[in-house]
Amino acid sequence: MVAGKTVCLRQLSRGNRALEVRFNRFLGHDKVTVDRIIESWSNSTGPAVEGRHVLAIQDTSEIHFNTTPQRRRGLGEIGKGNNHGVLLHPLLAVDADDGSCLGLLSGQIWTRAGRRTTSHDDRELSDKESQRWISTAVAARPLLTKAAAVTVLGDRESDIFALYASSAKQHFHVIARSMHDRKLADRSSLYEASDAMAAVDQRMIQLPARAARPARLAHLELRFGAIELARPQNKLLHHLPKSLPLAVVDVREINAETGIEPLHWRLLTSHEVTSIEDAWRIVQWYKQRWIIEQFFRILKTQEPQARRQSDRIRRSASQAGCDRRQGGRHHHPASAGPQWWSPAHSRGLRQRPNWRAHSPQPATRSREQATKEPTSAR
Ligand SMILES: [Mn+2]
Structure with missing residues (x-):
């Protein structure tokens, strides 16, 4: 999809009735649930x-589907309410030491039922989309018991x-x-405290390109120190510790x-941050967040490699005498899973996918944590 x-x-089956029926049966099966698919x-x-040492990287991305006011197909608002679709929030495992991608751990997929009328601060965390992060x-947790x-x-x-x-x-x-x-x-403030920390080092760091920003070499100044973060004053948070010992790394x-916005x-x-090396390590780990953005981009745009692969599957399928236009009864073993799931099906669709790779204004921000902060260099 x-x-x-x-x-x-029907559109996904591209006029192939048998395919449409199979698709319907698959999704209608009792054992095919969102939870089971995520599992x-x-x-x-x-x-x-x-x-x-696993970096469990999480982020939310919007997946936009074309709908009409007459036909929303059960999809809720995303973006600023001008689009409809689902929200995807995966947790990706990456090796902290070598940056290799180990696979997905867990996640959530949801669509909004409507707009919230209660203010954000008056709702229990379980009633907020931000609960997904927790x-x-x-x-x-059960998958990570053997991680160092x-x-x-x-x-x-x-x-x-x-x-x-x-x-x-x-x-x-x-x-x-x-x-x-x-x-x-x-009772002091986090930003006052970090501004007052001495700049202890400088380094040049390569920043990858983002939607509205080309790649560049950034000259960074480093500060770090231990802090004791106070629990926010909200009666709904009284069950949490009064404060938490953390470190701040300010670059x-x-x-x-x-x-260029600095x-x-x-x-x-x-993590304990007691040396300049410790502090740069935190920055390096944070930079690995880029991997989940790449994951969203590939998922949404069908990068050329995926298209080439789908072309290969299609070619080998036709060589093996499987004509997909003839009901698709014969599946080539090279195609992983049922045909309608194969990336080959994205070919030939009239519209180019217009996903925005990590939308600059995720709906979750505008709904849950609206802020006037600039959106670049997140
Ligand atoms: Mn995000």
């Missing part, structure tokens, strides 16, 4: 994490006190980019060219 860019089974993502990830990490260490890693959306508390409880480490200034246990770009990351982490 993502590759074919539609949830309409299957991680089949081979559990063994792969053994003995490693529950997705907790769901991966686990660091839950996310962008500014994951700057959630309850996530830091939950990670400590799970014996997970955490790295998150700060979204907003917070109170520290001594900010100096000498940025005019017209990068400024304030990374909050439970």
Whole structure:
């Protein structure tokens, strides 16, 4: 459906009635549930994490499907409410030491039923979309028992006190980019404290290209220090510890060219950061977040490699005498799974996928954690 860019089974089957019926039967089967499909993502990830320090990287992405006001096909609003589709929030395992991708761990897929009318602060965490950051990490716990260490890693959306508390409880480490200034246990503010820390090192770091930004070499200045983060003053959070000991690693770009918004990351982490090397290591790990953005991009745009592969499958299928236009009764063994699931089906669709690779304004931000902060260099 993502590759074919539609949830309409008839369109996905491209006029092939037998295919449409099979598709319908598959999805209508009692054993085919969203939970079971998500569970299957991680089949081979559990063994792969053994003995490693795993970066458990999570992020949310919007998957947009074309609908009409008359026919929403059960899809809720995404973006600023101008599009309809589903939200995908996966947790990806990456080896912290060598950056290799170990597979998916857990995740959530949902569509919004409507708009919220209660203000964000008055809702229990379980009633907020931001709960996904916590529950997705907790769901991966059984798969990570053999990992040497686990660091839950996310962008500014994951700057959630309850996530830091939950990670400590799970014996997970955490790295998150700060979204907003917070109170520290001594009543001072996080940003005041990090601004007051001495700049201890400088380094040039290559930043990969993003949607609205070319790749560039950034000249960064480093600060770090231990902090005691105070629990936010919200009666719904009273069950959490009064404060949490964390470290802040502050990297900010100096000498940025005019017209370029300087990068400024304030990374909050439970890892011990006592040396310059420790602090740069946190920055390096945070940079691995780029891998999940690549994952979304490949999923949504059917990168050339996937297309080439689908061409190969189609060619070998026709060589083997399987004519897909004739009812598709014969499946070539090279195509993984039923034909309608094969990437070959994305070919020939009239519209080019218009997914936006990691939308610059994820709906979850506008709904849950609306902020006036700039969206670049997340
Ligand atoms: Mn995000």
